[in-house]
Amino acid sequence: xxxxxxxxxxxxxxxxxxxxxxILLFWVVSVVPMNMHLTADLAQRQDxxxxxxxxxxxxxxxxxxxxxxxxxxxxxTYTLDRPRLPSPHQVAVEMWDTxxxxxxxxxxxxxxxxWVTLSATLLGFAIGTGLGILLAVGIVYNRAMDMSVxxxxxxxxxxxxxxxxxxxxxxxxxxxxxxxxxxxxxxxYLSFFPVVVGMVKGLRSPDAMQLDLLRTYYASxxxxxxxxxLPASVPYLFASLKIGISASLVGAIVAxxxxxxxxxxxxxxxxxxxxxxxxVTWAAxxxxxxxxxxxxxxxxxxxxxxxxxxxxxxx
Amino acid sequence: MTGTAIISALAVWGAGWFVNARLxxxxxxxxxxxKLLVPAIFGLTLLIMWELLVRLLEVSxxxxxxxxxxxxxFSSELPTxxxxxxxxIIKGAMTGYIVGMIAAFAVAILADRSExxxxxxxxxGGFMAALPIVGTAPIFVRWLGSDWQSKAAVVxxxxxxxxxxxxxxxxxxxxxxxxxxxRTYGAGxxxxxxxxxLPAAMPFIFxxxxxxTTLALIGAIVAxxxxxxxVGMGFRISTSVGQLALDMVWAExxxxxxxxxxxxxxxxxxxxxxxFWHPSQRK
Amino acid sequence: MKKLMMxxxxxxxxxxxxxxxxxxxxVTLQLQWVTQSQFAGYYVALDQGFYEEEGLNVTILSxxxxxxxxxxxxxxxxxxxxxxxxxxxxxxxxxxxxxNIAQPFKTSGLMLTCWKDTGIENVEDFRxxxxxxxxxxxxxxxxxxxxxxxxxxxxxxxxxxVLKQGFNVDPLLNREADCxxxxxxNEYGQVLDAGVSEDELVTFKYEDQxxxxxxxxxxALEENLEDPVFxxxxxxxxxxxMKGWKWAEENPVEAAGxxxxxxxxxxxxxxxxxxxxxxxxxxxxGSNGSLDPADFQRTVDTLLAGGSDPVISxxxxxxxxxxxxxxxxx
Numbered sequence: 001x002x003x004x005x006x007x008x009x010x011x012x013x014x015x016x017x018x019x020x021x022x023i024l025l026f027w028v029v030s031v032v033p034m035n036m037h038l039t040a041d042l043a044q045r046q047d048x049x050x051x052x053x054x055x056x057x058x059x060x061x062x063x064x065x066x067x068x069x070x071x072x073x074x075x076x077t078y079t080l081d082r083p084r085l086p087s088p089h090q091v092a093v094e095m096w097d098t099x100x101x102x103x104x105x106x107x108x109x110x111x112x113x114x115w116v117t118l119s120a121t122l123l124g125f126a127i128g129t130g131l132g133i134l135l136a137v138g139i140v141y142n143r144a145m146d147m148s149v150x151x152x153x154x155x156x157x158x159x160x161x162x163x164x165x166x167x168x169x170x171x172x173x174x175x176x177x178x179x180x181x182x183x184x185x186x187x188x189y190l191s192f193f194p195v196v197v198g199m200v201k202g203l204r205s206p207d208a209m210q211l212d213l214l215r216t217y218y219a220s221x222x223x224x225x226x227x228x229x230l231p232a233s234v235p236y237l238f239a240s241l242k243i244g245i246s247a248s249l250v251g252a253i254v255a256x257x258x259x260x261x262x263x264x265x266x267x268x269x270x271x272x273x274x275x276x277x278x279x280v281t282w283a284a285x286x287x288x289x290x291x292x293x294x295x296x297x298x299x300x301x302x303x304x305x306x307x308x309x310x311x312x313x314x315x
Numbered sequence: 316m317t318g319t320a321i322i323s324a325l326a327v328w329g330a331g332w333f334v335n336a337r338l339x340x341x342x343x344x345x346x347x348x349x350k351l352l353v354p355a356i357f358g359l360t361l362l363i364m365w366e367l368l369v370r371l372l373e374v375s376x377x378x379x380x381x382x383x384x385x386x387x388x389f390s391s392e393l394p395t396x397x398x399x400x401x402x403x404i405i406k407g408a409m410t411g412y413i414v415g416m417i418a419a420f421a422v423a424i425l426a427d428r429s430e431x432x433x434x435x436x437x438x439x440g441g442f443m444a445a446l447p448i449v450g451t452a453p454i455f456v457r458w459l460g461s462d463w464q465s466k467a468a469v470v471x472x473x474x475x476x477x478x479x480x481x482x483x484x485x486x487x488x489x490x491x492x493x494x495x496x497x498r499t500y501g502a503g504x505x506x507x508x509x510x511x512x513l514p515a516a517m518p519f520i521f522x523x524x525x526x527x528t529t530l531a532l533i534g535a536i537v538a539x540x541x542x543x544x545x546v547g548m549g550f551r552i553s554t555s556v557g558q559l560a561l562d563m564v565w566a567e568x569x570x571x572x573x574x575x576x577x578x579x580x581x582x583x584x585x586x587x588x589x590x591f592w593h594p595s596q597r598k
Numbered sequence: 599m600k601k602l603m604m605x606x607x608x609x610x611x612x613x614x615x616x617x618x619x620x621x622x623x624x625v626t627l628q629l630q631w632v633t634q635s636q637f638a639g640y641y642v643a644l645d646q647g648f649y650e651e652e653g654l655n656v657t658i659l660s661x662x663x664x665x666x667x668x669x670x671x672x673x674x675x676x677x678x679x680x681x682x683x684x685x686x687x688x689x690x691x692x693x694x695x696x697x698n699i700a701q702p703f704k705t706s707g708l709m710l711t712c713w714k715d716t717g718i719e720n721v722e723d724f725r726x727x728x729x730x731x732x733x734x735x736x737x738x739x740x741x742x743x744x745x746x747x748x749x750x751x752x753x754x755x756x757x758x759x760v761l762k763q764g765f766n767v768d769p770l771l772n773r774e775a776d777c778x779x780x781x782x783x784n785e786y787g788q789v790l791d792a793g794v795s796e797d798e799l800v801t802f803k804y805e806d807q808x809x810x811x812x813x814x815x816x817x818a819l820e821e822n823l824e825d826p827v828f829x830x831x832x833x834x835x836x837x838x839x840m841k842g843w844k845w846a847e848e849n850p851v852e853a854a855g856x857x858x859x860x861x862x863x864x865x866x867x868x869x870x871x872x873x874x875x876x877x878x879x880x881x882x883x884g885s886n887g888s889l890d891p892a893d894f895q896r897t898v899d900t901l902l903a904g905g906s907d908p909v910i911s912x913x914x915x916x917x918x919x920x921x922x923x924x925x926x927x928x
Binding site: 012014015016017018019020023034084085143144146147148149150151152154155157158159160161162163164166167170171174246249250253254256257265266269270273281282284285288289290292293296 | 332335336338339340344349350353354356357358361378379431432433434435436438439441442443444445446447448449450451453454457458529532533536537540548549552556561564567568571572574575576579
C-alpha cells in the first residue's frame with residue numbers, strides 16, 4: 001500500500017475510481033434486498049399491497065425473493081428512516097450535514113468529534129511509539145530482555161483490549177487521572193507492538209559487512225547505534241508507524257466506550273446505534289476510516305520525503 | 316504497608332532479572348531449555364509481583380484480583396471456559412479466518428492478473444481495514460443475527476486486508492531470471508503460479524497469516540459485546556464485569572492469551588515447515 | 599529563608615484548607631448509562647443551581663457499556679453512584695459494601711415487549727421462544743422471574759432461549775427474538791418509532807407480573823458513611839437532587855432540553871428525550887427520595903425466590919440507611 005499505489009498520482013487514480021465505482025454499484029443494488037423486509041412491514045402498515053401479506057409468512061422468504069415479488073416497493077427501500085443498509089446517498093447526505101453544515105465547535109459536528117478521537121489517538125501514538133522504540137533498543141542491546149520480553153509482547157496482543165480497558169480506566173481513575181490520558185494509554189497499548197516488531201527488525205537489519213566497517217572505524221557502541229543502526233531502521237520504522245497509527249485510532253475509539261461514551265467517533269457510533277439513528281453510526285464509521293486513511297497517507301508522504309533526504313531512495 | 320509492598324515487589328523484580336541475566340549470558344543461552352526458561356521466569360516474576368502488590372496494598376478484588384484467585388476460578392470453571400472457547404474461537408474466529416483467507420487469496424490472484432486491478436484494490440482494501448470494529452460489529456450483528464455467523468463475518472473483514480497485502484507483495488517477489496526460466500520450460504500462467512510464484516510468496520503470505528491470527532481473536536471477542544447468545548468469551552467477559560466477577564474476566568483473558576499464542580505458534584510452526592528454504596529460517 | 603518558609607507554611611495551610619474544602623463540598627456522581635432523560639433530576643439540579651445553593655460542587659460522570667458503577671465507586675473515581683437494587687445487593691455479596699442512601703424511583707420501568715403474532719399471551723407461552731436480555735445488571739429481575747415461574751433459561755424446548763441483547767431494539771425488528779427487554783421510557787418508544795404500531799405488540803410489565811425490583815437508587819460506600827463530613831455532604835446532595843427531580847417532573851420539556859444541552863455526543867434527539875422524561879416522571883412520582891422498607895423487602899423477596907440460581911443468598915443487612923433522607927427531607 002506504499003509507493004506503487006500512492007505515488008502514481010493520476011496513474012493510480014483511475015484504477016481506484018474503477019474499483020470504488022464497482023463497489024458503489026454493488027452497494028446500491030444490495031440496498032433493495034437488504035431493506036426489503038423492513039420496507040414490506042412499513043408498506044403493509046400504510047395499506048400498500050404486499051406479497052405475501054403477513055409478517056410471519058414473509059419470514060420464509062429471503063430478501064431477494066421478497067424483492068422479486070414486490071418490485072413496486074423498490075423506491076421505498078432507498079428512503080427508509082432506519083434502514084438495515086443505508087443507501088450511499090443517505091450516508092453522504094448525513095456526512096455532508098455533520099461535517100460541512102455544522103459549526104466546527106458544535107457538538108453536532110463530526111469534525112468536533114473527530115478532533116476528540118484524534119487527540120487521544122495522537123497522544124497514545126506518541127506514547128506507544130516512544131515506548132516501542134525504547135523497548136526495541138533494549139531488546140537489541142540486552143540479551144536478557146530479548147529472550148524474556150518478546151514472547152510476552154506477542155502474548156500481550158492476544159489479550160482483548162475491551163476487557164482490560166475498564167480495569168485500566170478504573171485504576172487510573174482511582175489515582176485521580178481521568179479524561180484524555182487513560183484513553184491515550186489504551187491507544188498506546190495497541191500501537192506499541194507493531195513499532196517494537198518493526199524497530200527490532202530494523203535495528204538488526206545492517207549486515208555483517210556494514211558492522212565490520214564501523215569496527216574498522218573504531219566506532220563505539222553508541223556511535224554504531226546513531227550512525228548505522230538507527231538510520232538503517234528508518235524504512236522499517238515507517239512501515240510500523242503506519243500500522244501503529246491505524247491501531248492507535250482503533251484503540252482511541254475502543255477507549256471511548258468505558259469512559260462514558262461522551263464524545264468522539266466511538267461515542268457517536270454507539271449512541272447512534274442505540275437510539276435508532278443508523279445514519280449517525282454509518283457517517284461516523286466512514287469518517288473514522290477516512291481519518292485513518294488520511295493519517296496513513298500522511299506517514300507515506302513523510303516516509304518518501306525522509307527517505308529521499310537520507311538518500312535511501314531514488315527520486 | 317505501601318513501603319513494604321513496593322520494596323518487596325522491587326526485590327522480586329531484581330531477583331528475577333538477575334537470574335534471567337545470568338541465564339541469557341551463560342554458555343547455555345542457545346539451548347532450547349534456556350530459551351523457554353527465560354520468558355517463563357520473566358512471566359513468573361510479574362505474577363509474583365502482582366500477587367504481592369495486590370495483597371499488601373489491599374486492592375479490592377473487584378478492581379484487580381490476585382493471580383491465585385484467578386487460578387482457582389480458572390480450574391473450577393473449566394467446562395464454562397471450554398464452551399466459551401468453542402463458541403468464540405472455533406466457531407467465530409476460525410471460520411472467519413478461513414473465509415477471509417480464501418477471499419484474500421482469490422482477490423490477490425485476480426489482482427495479480429491485472430496491474431490495473433492491483434492499483435485499484437489495495438487502497439480500497441486499506442480503507443476497509445480502517446473501518447473500526449466498534450462500528451462494524453453492531454452492523455454485522457444486525458445483518459446476520461447474534462450467533463457466531465456475525466462474529467465470523469467481522470473476523471473475515473478484519474483479516475482480509477493484511478492477508479491480501481502480503482499475498483500481493485509475495486506474488487511479486489520473484490526475480491526476472493526465475494520467471495524467464497519458467498518461460499523456457501514452456502510453462503503458462505497457472506503452472507508458473509503453482510510451481511514458482513506461490514511457493515516463493517509463502518514467507519510473505521505467512522507474515523500476513525500470523526498478523527491475522529491475533530486480529531481474528533480480538534475481532535470475535537469484541538463483536539460479542541454487541542449481541543450474542545448466552546455463551547462465548549466476549550459475552551462472559553462483559554457480563555462478568557457487570558456482575559463484578561473480575562476473577563472470571565481474568566480467567567477468560569488467560570484463555571484468550573493461551574489460544575492466541577497457540578494459534579500464532581501453530582502458524583509459525585507451519586511456516587517453518589513450508590518455508591524451510593528461506594534465510595530467516597536458518598538457525 | 600524565613601520569608602520562604604513562611605510562604606511555604608501559608609501555602610500548605612491554604613492548600614490544606616482547600617483540600618478540606620473540597621472534601622466537604624465536592625461530589626462526583628457516576629451515572630448508570632449515557633446522558634439521557636433517565637438522569638434528568640441531577641442535570642436539572644446542576645443547571646438550575648440547586649447544588650450551588652447547597653454549596654456543593656458536583657461533577658456528573660456519564661456511564662455506558664463497559665462501565666460498572668460499583669467498580670468506579672470501589673476505585674474511588676466517584677463518591678456516589680446510581681444503580682439498580684439487584685446489582686447493588688449482588689455487589690454487597692461480592693464484598694463491596696454499598697449502601698442505598700436514597701431511592702428517587704418508586705416504580706419499575708422494565709418490561710418485555712413481544713410480537714403479538716407469536717401467539718404469546720401469558721408467561722407460560724414464553725416456553726420455546728427466544729427472549730432478549732441485556733445483562734450487565736439487568737438480568738437479575740428476568741432470571742428471578744423465570745425461576746419463580748418454573749421456566750428454565752437453558753434454551754431447551756420447555757424453556758426459553760436467552761439472547762444477550764445489544765444496545766438497540768433490532769433483535770425484535772428483524773425477528774431474531776420473539777421478545778426483547780425494553781424500558782417503558784426508552785426502547786419501547788424506539789420500537790414504536792420504527793413504525794410498529796401498538797396493536798402489533800404485547801407487553802409484560804414487571805410491575806404487573808409482581809416481579810419488579812427497585813431501579814435507579816443512589817448508593818455510597820459504607821466506610822464513607824462513617825465520616826460525618828461526608829454524611830453532611832450527602833444530605834445536601836440528596837436534598838438538591840430530589841428538588842431537581844420534582845422540578846423535572848413538573849417541567850418535562852425544559853428538563854429534556856437541559857439534558858440535551860449536557861449531551862456531549864450531539865446525537866440525542868429532542869422528541870425521544872421529551873418522551874423519555876414524560877415516562878420517567880411516572881416512575882419518580884410517588885417518591886420523595888426516601889426508600890420505603892416495604893419496597894425494599896419486596897425486591898429482596900423477589901431476588902431470594904430465584905430458585906436454583908438466586909441472585910443473593912441471604913437477607914441483606916445494612917444495605918440501606920434512612921439517615922441521609924431523614925435529614926434531607928426535614
